[in-house]
Amino acid sequence: MNASTMIGTHVDVRDLVVEFGKRTALDGVDLQLDTGVHGLLGPNGAGKTTLMRVLATVARSTSGSVSLLDHDLSKQRDLRMVRRRLGYLPQQFGYYPRFTVREFVEYFAWLKEMTPSAVPLAVDHAIERVGLADRADDRLKKLSGGMLRRAGIAQAIVNDPDVLLLDEPTAGLDPEQRVEFRELLRTIGVDSCVLVATHLVEDVAVACTHVTVVSDGRAVFRGTPDDLVAAGEDTSDGDSPIERGYTAAIRAARKR
C-alpha cells in the first residue's frame, strides 16, 4: 500500500546524454521513476554511476532533460529545494576518520539544511535504521568496511529523502546485513523513490519493485524483476532465473 500521495513524477529523465571528451557514458537514457525500490543493473562501465551522479545533481548532462520531484534540474533556483529532498551514497565516498558515526551523520543533516530541532532525533533514527546504534559514538576510523558503508547509508537517509540514490550500497555488507538492508530499502520505498545501482542481481530479485538494465550508456530493459526472469527463459547462462534474464537482456541489446 502506498501510504502517501505525491504529485507528479519523482525522477523524470528524457534523452539524457553525458559525454566525457570523446567517450559517451550515457547515450540517450529515458527513465521515469516513482515511489518504490528501483534496481539499476549493468556491467562495469555501463554508465550506472554516471546516471547516479547526474541524478544526485553532482554531474551535469551534456544534453537532455532531467527533473526531480517536478523540478527541472537546469533551473538553478530549484536546485536547492531538490537537494534538500535528496539522499545520495556515492560508489566511493570519503569520510572524516576522526568523526564519530553520530557526528558524521549530523554533519550531513546540517548540510541538507534540516530544521535544527529535528536534527538530533533524525540522526539517531538514521543510525538505528542501519543497525549502528551500538557503535554510534565510535570514530569512523575504527569501523570495518561494511560498517562504514552503513554509516554512509545513514547519512543518505537522515533527511528522510524523497529521492534516495544508492550506488553499490551492499558492497562489503555481510549476508545478514544485506538481508536487513533489503528490508530497510523496502520500508523507505513505501513513500520515497529509491534507486539502487548494483552488480548483485540477487539484491534486485529480492528487494526491488522495478528493474532497469543499462548497457553501453543505454537503458536496454525496464520492467519488474518477474519480467526480467521471463526474459531469460530461453537462455541457460547464469545461475539463477533472474541472472539468466539479465544476461539475455544484455545480449539482446548488444546484438542490435
Added chain:
Amino acid sequence: MSWHVTGEALSAYASGRIADSDAWSVEMHLTACERCRAALAAEAATDVDLSTAIRESWPGIAANLSSQGRVRRGSRSRELIVLIAAGPAARWAWFTAAVVVLALAAGLGAVTPFGRGQEIPLLGVVAPLLPILGVAASYGSGLDDAHEVIASTPGGGIRLLLLRSASVLAVTLPVGLIAGAVTGYGSPIPWLAASLALILTTLALASVTGVGRAAAIVGAAWVTGLAMSAAGDVTQAAPALLDPDAVPVWLLVSVAAVAVVALRRQAFNYTSLPAHPRLEN
C-alpha cells in the same frame, strides 16, 4: 513539502491497522509536517477509544522520553561548529602550521635587514597569503574527503565556502596580529586590508575557475606584485602594496569582489567538484 499522508493511511495509522513499514514512513512524515499532525489529531479525536488511550498512556511515555535524541541539541551554533569542524582547515595540523609560519615570518622580518636600511615586511607578505591557502585546502582541492556527497547537498555551495573562509580568517588574523605586536611590526592595517581583498578576490575568481585555481592565481599575483613594487622603488619603507596609502584601494577591491561573488553565487552550486574538472561543463 509536496505531498501528504492520505486520509486513508492516516485513519489506518490512527486505528493501528497499518503495516509496520508504512507506519515508519507515516511517523517520519508526521515529525516534519504540521498539517498532517493536525489531520491525525482530528482523526484520532473522532475515535473515542483512541483518545482515552492516548490520554491515559501519555504521562508514562513522556516520563521515558528524552526531549531530543542523543545528539547534541540542534541549534544554529551547533550547526556552525559541526560544519566548520569538518573542514581540514580546522584540523590542528593546519592551525599549528599557520601559527608557526606567521611567527617565523614576523620574527625573521624583525631581525633581517633589507637593502638600504629597510626591513623585509615578511609578516605583511605572508599574512594575506595564508588565508587563501587555508581556504583552498579546506574547500577547493578535493581534500575535503566527502566532497562528492557534499556537492549533492543544498548547504554545500557558497554557504559552506563562506563559512570555511571566515573560519580560516578567524584563525590567521588574530595570530598575525599577535605575532606583529610581539615583534614590533608596524601598523597591521595595510596587511589586514590586503588579506581581506585577497581572500574575497579568490572567492570571486573561484566562481569562474574553482577555488583551487583561484587561490593559486591570486597567491602568485600577490607575490609577483610585491616583488615588482619592492624592486621598482627602493626608497620606500615598505612595498607599495603594503603601504598605508594602498588601504583604500584594497577596500575598493574588496567591495568589487563581494559584488562579483553575490552576482555569481549560483556558479558555486557545482564548483565543489575539483576532482572531476570535465564534469564542470
